[in-house]
Amino acid sequence: MTSENHRERFDSNKAPEPVGLYPHARRVGNLLFLSGVGPRQRGSKDIPGVTLDDAGNIVDYDIATQCRSVFDNVRWILEESGSSWDRLVDVQVFLTNMKDDFKAYNEVYADYFKDVQPCRTTVEINALPTPIAIELKCIATIGDEYTY
Structure with a gap:
C-alpha cells in the first residue's frame, strides 16, 4: 500500500453531511479516524429527539433519542x-449537559457498546x-490488524 493509500478519506452516503470542510473519516495506516459525528439526519436539518422553536432555539430534547441516532451514524x-x-x-x-444527561446517555451507551x-x-x-x-x-481499526 502506498503512502497515498494510507491517507484515504471516506464520506458516508447514510450519515449526515459534515457541517464544515472535512471528511466523515480518514484512514491512516490501519487506523480510521472519524470526524465529530452528531445525531442529525442525512439530507435534512432534522435532529432526532430535538424540538426547536421558529428561531432555531432548543425548546426540548431527548438525550436517549439523540444517543441512538449518533451511534447509528457512527456505525x-x-x-x-x-x-x-x-x-x-x-x-x-x-455532552452539552453532563449533569442532566449523563445517566440516560450512559444507559444507552451500555446497550450499544456492551460487546x-x-x-x-x-x-x-x-x-x-x-x-x-x-x-x-472515534478511532477504529481498518484493514489488517496490527501485530504487536
Missing part, C-alpha cells in the same frame, strides 16, 4: 469506510455547532 460511517462497530478502539463523547467496550472519554462542553446535545469522535 454507518464505520461500515461504509470498510471498518465495523466491533473494531472501535476509542470513543470521545462530548465492544472501546476506551471512552466523556466531557462536558458549552455548545456544539448545531443544536445537538451529543457528538462523538
